[in-house]
Structure formats: structure tokens, C-alpha cells
Amino acid sequence: MSDLLERLRGRGWRMTAQRRVVAEVLDGEHVHLTADEVHARAVAKLPEISRATVYNTLGELVSLGEVLEVATDKRAKRYDPNAHRPHHHLVCARCGEIKDVHPSGNPMADLPDSERFGFKVSDVEVTYRGICPNCAATA
Amino acid sequence: MSDLLERLRGRGWRMTAQRRVVAEVLDGEHVHLTADEVHARAVAKLPEISRATVYNTLGELVSLGEVLEVATDKRAKRYDPNAHRPHHHLVCARCGEIKDVHPSGNPMADLPDSERFGFKVSDVEVTYRGICPNCAATA
DNA sequence: ATATGGTTTTGGACTCGGTCTAATGGAGGT
DNA sequence: ACCTCCATTAGACCGAGTCCAAAACCATAT
Numbered sequence: 001m002s003d004l005l006e007r008l009r010g011r012g013w014r015m016t017a018q019r020r021v022v023a024e025v026l027d028g029e030h031v032h033l034t035a036d037e038v039h040a041r042a043v044a045k046l047p048e049i050s051r052a053t054v055y056n057t058l059g060e061l062v063s064l065g066e067v068l069e070v071a072t073d074k075r076a077k078r079y080d081p082n083a084h085r086p087h088h089h090l091v092c093a094r095c096g097e098i099k100d101v102h103p104s105g106n107p108m109a110d111l112p113d114s115e116r117f118g119f120k121v122s123d124v125e126v127t128y129r130g131i132c133p134n135c136a137a138t139a
Numbered sequence: 140m141s142d143l144l145e146r147l148r149g150r151g152w153r154m155t156a157q158r159r160v161v162a163e164v165l166d167g168e169h170v171h172l173t174a175d176e177v178h179a180r181a182v183a184k185l186p187e188i189s190r191a192t193v194y195n196t197l198g199e200l201v202s203l204g205e206v207l208e209v210a211t212d213k214r215a216k217r218y219d220p221n222a223h224r225p226h227h228h229l230v231c232a233r234c235g236e237i238k239d240v241h242p243s244g245n246p247m248a249d250l251p252d253s254e255r256f257g258f259k260v261s262d263v264e265v266t267y268r269g270i271c272p273n274c275a276a277t278a
Numbered sequence: 279a280t281a282t283g284g285t286t287t288t289g290g291a292c293t294c295g296g297t298c299t300a301a302t303g304g305a306g307g308t
Numbered sequence: 309a310c311c312t313c314c315a316t317t318a319g320a321c322c323g324a325g326t327c328c329a330a331a332a333c334c335a336t337a338t
Contacts, residue, residue, distance in 0.1 A: 016286065016333080035324080050288050055325070071213045074296095076324060090250075090258055099256050103249035107265055110242035111229075117238050119229055121269035126246055130260035153305065155315065174295080189317050194296070196315095213325095215295060 003027075004066060004081060011064065021046045022057040026067060026081040032098045034076035072098055072127055088125065092132035101128065142166075143205060143220060150203065160185045161196040165206060165220040171228075171237045173215040211237055211266055227264065231271035240267065 004027040009015060025041045026033070033041075039054040058079055061067040068080040072091045082100060090099045107124045143166040148154060164180045165172070172180070178193040197218055200206040207219040211230045221239060229238040246263045 014285075014334080018287070048288090052289070052326085053287055056286080069213075071210065074208075074210050074216060077213060090254075090256065090260065092258065093261075099258075101250060101254045103246065103254070104251060105244060105246070105249040107242065107244070107246055107249075110244040110246075111240060111267055112243060115229075115240045115242070116269075117229065118272035119231065119238075119267075119269040120275055121229065121267050122232075123268040125266045125268070127264045127266075128250060128258075128260050129262040129264070130255075130258040133257035136259055153314070155305075157316070187317085191297085191318080192316055 007066065008064075013064070017046060018042075018049050018053050019057050021049060022054060023061070026061070026079060030082065032070060032072075032078040032080050034078055036076065038079060070098070072096075088127065090128040090130065092135055093129050094131055094135040097132050097134075146205065147203075152203070156185060157181075157188050157192050158196050160188060161193060162200070165200070165218060169221065171209060171211075171217040171219050173217055175215065177218060209237070211235075227266065229267040229269065231274055232268050233270055233274035236271050236273075 004023050005020065008019075008023060013019070021042045022038060024045070025038050035055060035058055038058065039049070039051055042049050042054055058067065062069050062079075066081075066083055068083045070078045070080050070089060072078065072089055073096055078098065080100075087100045087102050090101045091097070103126060107126055108121070111121065111124075143162050144159065147158075147162060152158070160181045161177060163184070164177055174194060174197055177197065178188070178190055181188050181193055197206065201208050201218075205220075205222055207222045209217045209219050209228060211217065211228055212235055217237065219239075226239045226241055229240045230236070242265060246265055247260070250260065250263075
């Protein structure tokens with residue numbers, strides 16, 4: 001399960017206690033954590049780790065392409081370790097819970113040239129919004 | 140062109156100088172402004188208007204469904220007066236320019252039941268990212 | 279084993295977008 | 309005109325994130 005660590009080592013990424021802890025936190029749980037949540041869990045394993053380091057490390061993991069930044073709600077960014085297979089998101093409008101989803105069809109192909117305004121389009125992000133069963137029950 | 144004002148009046152929305160100015164700013168230009176940009180333009184017409192009022196008014200227009208909140212980049216929210224016809228967005232990853240686009244196909248139909256996790260799905264938001272011609276030239 | 283030099287980490291100050299509050303002011307009904 | 313609410317205001321506050329200079333750290337050459 002811990003192939004994130006493997007991959008990072010394989011890329012010659014300098015490993016330090018702090019970096020390992022951040023990677024472990026992301027790798028261990030397949031969820032969508034905010035930077036502060038990552039920090040909180042990292043602190044549990046390595047009490048001295050600083051907020052700045054968590055931000056730095058997350059930023060690096062993102063630019064290495066090992067982790068995705070997800071901006072589903074307008075509050076904190078979330079970090080998604082599932083970068084190796086493309087997917088989209090389904091977000092609960094009430095509680096903010098996020099599920100990975102794989103819609104059929106290819107939204108990229110749905111944008112005709114006439115609607116591209118000369119842009120070099122490289123990426124699509126699809127976000128579904130709704131109410132999760134849990135919140136629907138507590139309506 | 141100024142049917143936003145009409146519609147608001149028709150809904151019995153209490154009209155004040157400030158509210159009118161904000162509505163005019165949004166209605167006048169069919170672009171995607173941040174709250175601060177709206178404030179700047181509002182100030183040009185009514186120098187005493189406060190930031191808080193602009194935020195309040197934008198919030199109200201959004202909950203009235205007359206204006207859309209767009210969270211394309213991770214910085215400031217943008218306000219889109221084109222709420223009456225559904226559309227999606229194409230964003231320049233470099234300069235942040237935003238275009239309205241109308242992809243063919245219906246992304247809503249592309250999410251199979253098996254991928255809905257019991258959610259009551261009500262909305263899809265598709266964001267294309269790329270580089271605009273302008274930024275591509277200045278590469 | 280030690281010195282060296284580049285990289286990481288740190289914590290605190292700072293920025294930016296946005297919200298809140300308490301006091302003031304203005305809209306509209308009677 | 310008056311009264312009651314709602315809207316507006318300025319400024320304090322907040323949360324998320326960035327920046328910085330100093331300190332700690334690591335890898336390597338000696």
C-alpha cells in the first residue's frame with residue numbers, strides 16, 4: 001500500500017523525517033485531507049513538525065505529480081494521493097464529503113474547437129454536487 | 140440589457156443606491172469579476188460604498204439565483220451575472236482569464252448510478268484548463 | 279571523524295480574501 | 309411626518325496560505 005514512499009525514494013527525493021511523515025499520512029488513508037488535517041496527523045507522529053514544512057512538502061508532492069490539489073469547496077484546498085489514475089469528484093454540498101467518481105464519456109472531447117477560443121486546452125475537472133445519504137437523512 | 144435591475148425590482152427587492160450600483164456593475168459588463176473588482180467599479184460610481192456592502196449584496200444576488208459564484212482558481216471567488224443560461228468555464232492556467240463555454244453532451248448523464256453513492260446529485264461543474272493564445276505567445 | 283556547503287526546517291510575521299459586529303442611517307408603510 | 313425595520317458602514321477579526329531570515333540538518337570530500 002505504501003508505494004508512495006517507494007516512488008518518492010525511487011525518484012531520488014531526499015528523504016527526511018518530516019517528509020516521510022507527511023507522505024505516510026497521505027498514503028495511509030485514501031481520503032481528501034486539508035493541509036491543516038495533514039498537519040494535525042503529522043504532529044501526532046512527529047510533534048515538532050511545523051506548519052510551514054507541511055505546506056512546503058505538500059507543494060512539492062503536488063509539483064512532482066504524486067498528489068493532486070483539489071479545490072472543491074471555497075475553503076481549504078484538499079490533497080488527494082490518488083494521482084495515478086484520473087478521476088473526478090462528487091461533493092456533498094452540506095457536509096463537504098468527497099467521493100472519487102469515474103464518469104463515462106470523455107468531457108475533453110465534448111468541447112468543440114469553436115468553443116476553445118484558441119486556448120491550448122490540457123485538462124478538465126468535473127465536479128458533481130449533491131447531498132449525501134447521511135445529510136439527506138438528517139434533513 | 141439591464142434586465143437584472145428589472146428582475147430584481149419585480150421580485151420586490153428593496154432598492155438602495157448601493158444595491159443598484161452593484162447590480163449595474165455586474166449587469167453592465169459581461170465578465171467574471173472578483174468581489175474586489177466589483178467594489179472598485181462600484182466605488183467609481185458611488186465613492187462611499189463599503190466593502191462589506193458589496194459582499195453582502197453579492198451574497199444576496201447569489202442566493203436569489205441571479206448571479207453565480209465561480210470558484211475557478213483557488214484565490215478569489217468570481218461573480219458571473221450570466222446565471223440564466225447554464226454554461227461551463229475555460230480558464231487560462233497562466234493569467235486566469237475565463238471564458239464561458241458550452242460543451243456538447245450532458246455530463247450529468249455520464250455519472251452512472253453505481254458511481255453516485257446514494258447522493259442526490261443536483262449539479263455539475265465542468266472546468267477546462269489551458270493556456271490562452273495571449274499567454275502562449277508570451278511563453 | 280571533521281569540515282564544508284547546499285538543502286530543509288522552523289516559527290513568526292505577513293498577506294489576502296472574506297466575515298462579523300455594533301452603531302448609524304435610510305426605505306417604506308401607516 | 310413618524311416609526312419600525314432593514315441596509316450600510318468602518319474597522320476589527322478570522323482562516324488559509326505565503327514569505328523570510330535564522331538555525332538545523334544531511335551528504336559528501338577530506
